[in-house]
Amino acid sequence: xxxxxxxRILQTIPVLFGVSILVxxxxxxxxxxxxxxxxxxxxSPQTIEQIRERLGLNDPLPMQYxxxxxxxxxxxxxxxxxxxxxxxEEVFSRFWVTMELAFYSMILSAxxxxxxxxxxxxxxxxxxxxxxMIIALxxxxxxNFWLGLMLMQFFSINLEILPVSGWGTPEQIILPVIxxxxxxxxxxxxxxxxxxxxxxxxxxxxTARAKxxxxxxxxxxxxxxxxxxxxxxxxxxxxxxxxxxxxxxxTVFSINGLGRFVVESIRARDFPAVQGSVLVIALVFILVxxxxxxxxxxxxxxxxxx
Amino acid sequence: xxxxxxxxxxxxxQTSFFIDGSEIKAVDGVSLNIPKGKTVGIVGxxxxxxxxxxxxxxxxxxxxxRIKGGSxxxxxxxxxxxxxxxxxxxxxxxISMIFQEPMTSLNPVYTVGQQISEVLQIHQxxxxxxxxxxxxxxxxxxxxxSPNDRVKQYPHELSGGMRQRxxxxxxxxxxxxxxxxxxxxxxxDVTIQAQILELMNGLRKELGMSVILITHDLGVVAETCDxxxxxYAGQIVEYADVHTLFNNxxxxxxxxxxxxxxxxxxxxxxxxxxxxxxxxxxEMPEGCRFAPRCPFASxxxxxxxxxxxxxEDGNQVRCWVYSEKWDxxxxxxxxxxxxxxxxx
Amino acid sequence: MTTKLLEVNNLKQYFxxxxxxxGRTVNHVKAVDDVSFYVNEGETLSIVGxxxxxxxxxxxxxxxxxEPTEGDIQFNGENLLDLNxxxxxxxxxxxxxxxxxxxxxxxxxxxxRQVLEEAMAIQDVVPKADRxxxxxxxxxxxxxxxxxxxxFPHEFSGGQRQRVGIARALAVDPKFIICDESVSALDVSxxxxxxxxxxxxxxxxxxTYLFIAHDLGVVRHISDxVAVMYLGRVVEIGEKEEIFDNxxxxxxxxxxxxxxxxxxxxxxxxxxxxxxxxxPIDPPPGxxxxxxxPFATEKCRDETPELRKTETMxxxxxxxxxxxxxxxxxxxxxxx
Numbered sequence: 003x004x005x006x007x008x009x010r011i012l013q014t015i016p017v018l019f020g021v022s023i024l025v026x027x028x029x030x031x032x033x034x035x036x037x038x039x040x041x042x043x044x045x046s047p048q049t050i051e052q053i054r055e056r057l058g059l060n061d062p063l064p065m066q067y068x069x070x071x072x073x074x075x076x077x078x079x080x081x082x083x084x085x086x087x088x089x090x091e092e093v094f095s096r097f098w099v100t101m102e103l104a105f106y107s108m109i110l111s112a113x114x115x116x117x118x119x120x121x122x123x124x125x126x127x128x129x130x131x132x133x134x135m136i137i138a139l140x141x142x143x144x145x146n147f148w149l150g151l152m153l154m155q156f157f158s159i160n161l162e163i164l165p166v167s168g169w170g171t172p173e174q175i176i177l178p179v180i181x182x183x184x185x186x187x188x189x190x191x192x193x194x195x196x197x198x199x200x201x202x203x204x205x206x207x208x209t210a211r212a213k214x215x216x217x218x219x220x221x222x223x224x225x226x227x228x229x230x231x232x233x234x235x236x237x238x239x240x241x242x243x244x245x246x247x248x249x250x251x252x253t254v255f256s257i258n259g260l261g262r263f264v265v266e267s268i269r270a271r272d273f274p275a276v277q278g279s280v281l282v283i284a285l286v287f288i289l290v291x292x293x294x295x296x297x298x299x300x301x302x303x304x305x306x307x308x
Numbered sequence: 309x310x311x312x313x314x315x316x317x318x319x320x321x322q323t324s325f326f327i328d329g330s331e332i333k334a335v336d337g338v339s340l341n342i343p344k345g346k347t348v349g350i351v352g353x354x355x356x357x358x359x360x361x362x363x364x365x366x367x368x369x370x371x372x373x374r375i376k377g378g379s380x381x382x383x384x385x386x387x388x389x390x391x392x393x394x395x396x397x398x399x400x401x402x403i404s405m406i407f408q409e410p411m412t413s414l415n416p417v418y419t420v421g422q423q424i425s426e427v428l429q430i431h432q433x434x435x436x437x438x439x440x441x442x443x444x445x446x447x448x449x450x451x452x453x454s455p456n457d458r459v460k461q462y463p464h465e466l467s468g469g470m471r472q473r474x475x476x477x478x479x480x481x482x483x484x485x486x487x488x489x490x491x492x493x494x495x496x497d498v499t500i501q502a503q504i505l506e507l508m509n510g511l512r513k514e515l516g517m518s519v520i521l522i523t524h525d526l527g528v529v530a531e532t533c534d535x536x537x538x539x540y541a542g543q544i545v546e547y548a549d550v551h552t553l554f555n556n557x558x559x560x561x562x563x564x565x566x567x568x569x570x571x572x573x574x575x576x577x578x579x580x581x582x583x584x585x586x587x588x589x590x591e592m593p594e595g596c597r598f599a600p601r602c603p604f605a606s607x608x609x610x611x612x613x614x615x616x617x618x619x620e621d622g623n624q625v626r627c628w629v630y631s632e633k634w635d636x637x638x639x640x641x642x643x644x645x646x647x648x649x650x651x652x
Numbered sequence: 653m654t655t656k657l658l659e660v661n662n663l664k665q666y667f668x669x670x671x672x673x674x675g676r677t678v679n680h681v682k683a684v685d686d687v688s689f690y691v692n693e694g695e696t697l698s699i700v701g702x703x704x705x706x707x708x709x710x711x712x713x714x715x716x717x718x719e720p721t722e723g724d725i726q727f728n729g730e731n732l733l734d735l736n737x738x739x740x741x742x743x744x745x746x747x748x749x750x751x752x753x754x755x756x757x758x759x760x761x762x763x764x765r766q767v768l769e770e771a772m773a774i775q776d777v778v779p780k781a782d783r784x785x786x787x788x789x790x791x792x793x794x795x796x797x798x799x800x801x802x803x804f805p806h807e808f809s810g811g812q813r814q815r816v817g818i819a820r821a822l823a824v825d826p827k828f829i830i831c832d833e834s835v836s837a838l839d840v841s842x843x844x845x846x847x848x849x850x851x852x853x854x855x856x857x858x859x860t861y862l863f864i865a866h867d868l869g870v871v872r873h874i875s876d877x878v879a880v881m882y883l884g885r886v887v888e889i890g891e892k893e894e895i896f897d898n899x900x901x902x903x904x905x906x907x908x909x910x911x912x913x914x915x916x917x918x919x920x921x922x923x924x925x926x927x928x929x930x931x932p933i934d935p936p937p938g939x940x941x942x943x944x945x946p947f948a949t950e951k952c953r954d955e956t957p958e959l960r961k962t963e964t965m966x967x968x969x970x971x972x973x974x975x976x977x978x979x980x981x982x983x984x985x986x987x988x
Contacts, residue, residue, distance in 0.1 A: 527912030
């Protein structure tokens with residue numbers, strides 16, 4: 003287990019390297035001169051030259067990358083062109099809002115998804131199973147921004163019981179979390195169902211029944227623990243999807259999080275801000291994946307042997 | 309039929325599977341008594357219904373299968389009339405079962421000790437601690453070395469033979485009156501099979517339980533059973549004590565099975581094969597189910613299904629040859645004539 | 653006159669185990685460790701042994717389905733390990749394999765016609781125009797009807813699928829067929845049909861078989877000679893009568909005595925071995941069987957016994973045990 007943990011952590015190094023290169027190159031892959039793009043069509047050559055100088059665009063590319071990395075390692079992600087504030091400050095002031103949104107959504111997805119999946123599997127081939135799976139299919143098919151708008155229309159505008167936008171109070175949290183978490187709940191429900199069905203067909207479940215174990219314990223003690231192993235992976239990976247989904251949800255609900263910040267920075271061609279936020283999101287994603295892998299390994303002791 | 313000396317009496321058991329609106333009769337009218345303290349073998353090839361019979365005794369038939377009729381009396385009480393809750397008290401306690409696949413029959417996420425303890429906690433109300441120390445004793449009983457360490461291990465850390473020993477420990481933990489062993493050694497190597505069979509025989513004598521041994525291996529039957537039932541296509545075709553069955557097999561299927569078995573202890577010229585295949589469950593022939601593959605089949609065999617009937621030697625046989633209605637060669641001797649009849 | 657069609661010398665097949673932080677090779681599974689044998693033209697050599705003894709690995713190595721670690725494999729006078737990939741592929745025309753589970757080795761979306769067509773096309777042995785006739789002939793040979801040509805594998809029973817597997821192997825007119833547990837999954841009555849078929853085909857086409865199996869009844873029925881493997885080594889080899897009626901190695905003896913005899917009045921002394929087969933990752937030193945052998949001594953732990961012949965052995969019979977003579981003469985007694 004220890005060796006595996008070390009090895010798994012070392013494996014993230016090339017990934018981190020790759021991500022940093024991609025993020026760095028983003029600015030240079032945009033057609034045309036980045037400085038020109040930032041400054042806009044009408045900018046004077048002096049302004050452009052100023053920008054070039056400020057962003058270090060006159061240095062050779064490897065040099066630029068090295069500077070980018072060295073600064074990033076020290077927590078310096080550059081200065082936002084739009085606000086003139088350090089990007090790291092801009093990013094971190096919004097970071098926890100997005101984390102909260104993603105975290106609550108994940109809790110909601112996991113909670114609803116697991117319960118729905120288990121019920122569906124246990125009531126396999128009954129009308130309950132069919133209904134749950136149809137709902138899950140709807141949940142999966144609805145884009146979260148559309149669902150967000152629909153929820154807003156119904157609960158905020160028609161019923162006037164929940165606020166339209168913002169973040170912080172419990173009332174403000176409800177709608178965005180539902181909008182963002184629904185698709186995940188549907189995925190987790192489907193995954194739980196199929197995993198449970200597979201496990202229920204296993205020989206050791208038959209053994210448990212032959213031992214005289216009550217059906218309730220057959221499901222919750224013997225089946226669920228095994229069925230959870232692949233589901234945990236999905237829940238973890240879902241967190242990454244939630245971060246991406248936050249971009250749209252935050253925009254719809256006017257939440258001042260990292261997602262909306264990315265969108266606005268892109269619109270304003272604020273490259274350092276985009277780079278900084280994408281880098282942070284990617285880091286979180288890699289970290290979550292690492293935790294998922296390690297917990298999978300921990301849950302599934304059988305892999306240890308190989 | 310009722311007899312105090314029988315721990316289990318299966319009478320006209322019918323278990324079917326309902327798939328896509330059609331009924332597949334997996335077990336069709338099986339009657340079988342298990343005498344106290346004896347081992348009864350059920351022999352048959354895949355699809356003969358031998359495993360379904362045992363699962364029916366445990367009432368572990370799941371959807372889309374259903375026990376349609378008959379009765380299964382255990383110590384005088386009909387198991388088919390019991391509530392699910394009462395059955396749970398019997399399973400793993402009065403009647404236990406071990407299965408073919410030791411590699412997959414233990415739950416991978418619990419330790420060996422937890423899995424043996426569970427059955428003791430359910431049926432004997434032992435505390436966790438008591439159950440665990442009893443588990444160690446059970447591991448010792450089934451011949452697992454250093455049981456104090458093994459009890460903490462997970463199934464994947466044990467070999468197939470060791471896992472089957474653990475399964476036996478679970479099955480015997482509550483001192484059952486009846487043990488159902490469904491192909492307990494099929495997945496194991498012969499030297500390990502020898503160990504497990506020896507263990508099971510010893511424990512049966514020591515604990516005085518009755519055993520139903522389900523297998524396809526005639527060697528295992530000859531070695532461990534007192535009585536044998538041969539099943540074919542959901543029915544018992546022959547039943548006798550083990551010596552009678554092997555010395556004087558009566559049913560053409562039993563004879564064919566014995567003569568098609570390659571032996572390691574003698575040379576055989578050509579194997580006496582049974583032609584054709586087992587009928588598909590949905591396409592049972594009219595009349596005797598073995599008739600399409602039987603070298604002796606005559607008119608009546610293709611028309612009418614024979615009952616299980618008593619012969620002079622004490623076998624019960626489901627074959628027209630031994631009835632007054634037999635319309636084939638009156639001189640026929642199934643055992644001696646099988647080869648010549650087959651080549652015709 | 654007998655000629656050796658296949659001769660395997662000092663075959664080793666080690667599979668690396670990766671481990672540690674950097675995934676280096678930390679150890680090897682010594683699946684086959686210095687195995688030599690030969691198969692005469694037109695005969696059947698069986699390799700028997702329990703799971704993990706390396707019998708299937710040996711078969712795969714002979715066909716170079718896995719690249720052997722060491723050794724040489726002479727087939728028809730040619731060293732197979734010297735051939736390049738392309739030549740080896742052509743060589744497989746003469747060397748076919750039939751697996752245990754035909755369903756797993758046949759593409760479920762191909763009909764029998766496509767399966768056979770593909771086999772013939774790869775080796776290009778039959779002119780296109782004659783292929784359908786050849787297919788009909790093959791089906792007839794293996795006891796299937798020509799009406800079954802356009803069926804899919806799932807429409808067949810286990811025994812019939814194995815017949816399809818045999819037909820496919822025969823499609824390229826091989827000289828040599830490896831049967832890897834080919835009848836193990838079949839019910840007794842069907843197994844007998846397939847065994848008889850294999851025997852008839854051997855006579856008809858002068859085929860040579862390397863028959864890999866764990867069922868000694870089957871092996872006695874089909875073989876001319878038998879090799880007994882234990883933990884990657886051949887412990888005894890010889891004519892089948894010798895192996896079954898005059899076994900010398902304690903492992904062979906215990907293996908034979910462990911098989912239940914289908915005769916309730918038969919009472920035999922059984923040598924029940926203690927414990928499990930050790931791991932092939934760190935096999936015991938000396939004689940690999942010494943950890944379970946009732947006759948083992950210090951010497952067995954220290955010295956690896958070579959295959960050799962004693963006075964009471966005939967033909968090509970050889971066994972690898974230090975104490976064969978002493979055990980036979982009653983000078984060396986079992987410890988349990």
